[in-house]
Amino acid sequence: MATRTQTVAEICAQARSAARGLATLETAVKDAALEAIAAALEARVVEILEANAGDLEDGRAAGLDAALLDRLALDEQRVEQMAVGVRDVLALPDPVGEELDARTLPNGLSLRKVRVPLGVVAIIYEARPNVTVDASALAIKSGNAVVLRGSSTASRSNAVLARVIAEAGDAAGLPEGSVQLLAGGERSELIELARSEGLVDLVIPRGGEALKATLKEHARVPVIYAAAGNCHVYVDASADPDMARRVAFNAKVQRPGVCNSSETLLVHADAAPAILPALLGEFHDAGVELRTDARARALAGSLADEIVDATEEDWATEYLGLTMAVRVVDSLEEAIDHVNRYGTGHSEAIVTEADQAARDFVEGVDAACVYVNASTRFTDGGEFGMGAEMGNSTQKLHARGPIGLRELTTYKYVMHGTGQIRE
């Protein structure tokens, strides 16, 4: 069993050992384990909710705010969603063994480039207990051992979830130690985890800037960082006004606290008179605080007095809330320059009816996900058909965008010869 209190070194060594077995496990065994885990989550829902109730009680006593408590809270439906998530991952193709290249070299050597698991993946995350389940399912399917390090606010929920997963997985034939929870909330443990060279192959932080700063200072194992999401919607001169308003509104308002929501609206000067007066009113009615340049304010009618002048800092800010910056630009190029200057490479959208403008925006914007005529809110492993996600990368190396099964693999060149030597 994997959730006793153990040292970081013990946990990582067990994970490394489990990883060796996991790497060569048949797809059918991994899938059977995932089905067993999904079934166990359903069967043990009462136990899970009891543990969660304890976390919630502690959280309320500690004065956690309503949003955090909501992210922490589980009910029967949310547990059922976890099981569904596991089965979604189960249904995806096994990335391990996928042939990325196969050739015979002139000297007769057969070259195959084959996907293999990374080994041991550690994930560090905050309140949401469903990450415990998503991360475990993705790790198992991709043949990786996983070390989970949740937040102390969710300690009881995570402990029972990790226990349910490990017990069901062990019984279904996963190597012992495949899924392990690092129970302690100590910062020193986090640092030790991130310095476990040779034991941990990748750390994925899902948390705030303080966590990232700690890892940047201390980590010795590879880390995939996700920058904040300073995302934009650009309304091109040729945009359909109704679509533009719908997309811009959705990208900002539908769930403003997440990284793929948009922070700045850019509108081409030719489209602004037809779009901004109504759209600024809609934002205002939805409780959005507006920070705009002078040209946008001039189109705000009676709202103009309530609008704050946007500063350089506003263009660079991820509000993660009901605040939005608005700027009128004179050209597509100006929009692209703005996005590349202030954006964080997460998700960027253009609304346009012009194919050339769409192409130029897609090619010119340097971001993980670029949308034409759709909301930025779709950047998500689940939405992308990846079952779930370990996180969302804004870096360019290894993984960009949602981190799913393939992103948890590396590859190996397998060369078969008949005694070839180099002359």
Place this chain on the structure above:
Amino acid sequence: MATRTQTVAEICAQARSAARGLATLETAVKDAALEAIAAALEARVVEILEANAGDLEDGRAAGLDAALLDRLALDEQRVEQMAVGVRDVLALPDPVGEELDARTLPNGLSLRKVRVPLGVVAIIYEARPNVTVDASALAIKSGNAVVLRGSSTASRSNAVLARVIAEAGDAAGLPEGSVQLLAGGERSELIELARSEGLVDLVIPRGGEALKATLKEHARVPVIYAAAGNCHVYVDASADPDMARRVAFNAKVQRPGVCNSSETLLVHADAAPAILPALLGEFHDAGVELRTDARARALAGSLADEIVDATEEDWATEYLGLTMAVRVVDSLEEAIDHVNRYGTGHSEAIVTEADQAARDFVEGVDAACVYVNASTRFTDGGEFGMGAEMGNSTQKLHARGPIGLRELTTYKYVMHGTGQIRE
């Protein structure tokens, strides 16, 4: 022109600007530029050799050893090989725009995952001037701007090569600043380069441990490190004795100073009596100093007195010369454990006639390249049909093994919709 003395910041800013143009350049334009560069190398061979003669003269005056002078030296044939290398890269498919995935999501959004260049790639390398050409060709074909930082020993050669490349490239329509040489030999410049966040997307060091240590301490941009190559040949119980001797000898002796040469020979106890006596003699005759365990020494006959006892340190050492560690193991598992414990994840070989042993070794060994019945010496971008290589990675993230065109790219999700919003 790109080889005047400029500040690191100026060079990186020009490279960033060039990268934007390079990213969307047609394949035909890039290929025409590469052909122009190959032709210019041929046409300007006298100028190149003159510069090289100056470097060689300085090198001899500074007392550089023969091996270093040989790596530095150019002649007509080596310059012609550079041109051939450029045309080899030209002939490869353009990685940019390659579709890695394409699906329509249930909500009608079209998802495309498309290869795009990284942007600005910096390479830091030592004596060999051909790296200037190889790196430039790979960068151009993959749509990246490149910042070259060679060693001061090759400063004249690199300056003229970079000038030839930049002039031919500019004339053929590459954005100005696509290929730039960081001329200064100052360590502070190296550090500034490695801290140019937002300007440089990747640094690839090709040099010794001191360079890597400097980067580990100072780099803020992503670096792909290559560990040393502590490579092994394992002779299985079922190995063909002649093939085993041929492969083991080649892997050690053909070019012992390079990272894909082998350092330790592991021999199954059942195969050792038939193989080691003759093979140890061959190594000895070739001038290889042998460091073995007791069982190997017992099979060394009259050589036994000249054999040094291998220590724990020998198993962990990359000799990069005519020294070899030899160990007899009792099983395939013991060989795999030895390789995973002491190896650096570079290139590992098994010689065997047993399919199951080959499979177990390939699956069990954690390395970039695993060979069955072939020498480890083939790990090389050129040998792998990648035209050339920017370096050779032993890390698992992003690139593993030779760094060629694909490894110099990232990807972008391009989503086309009809106004989709998230509910």
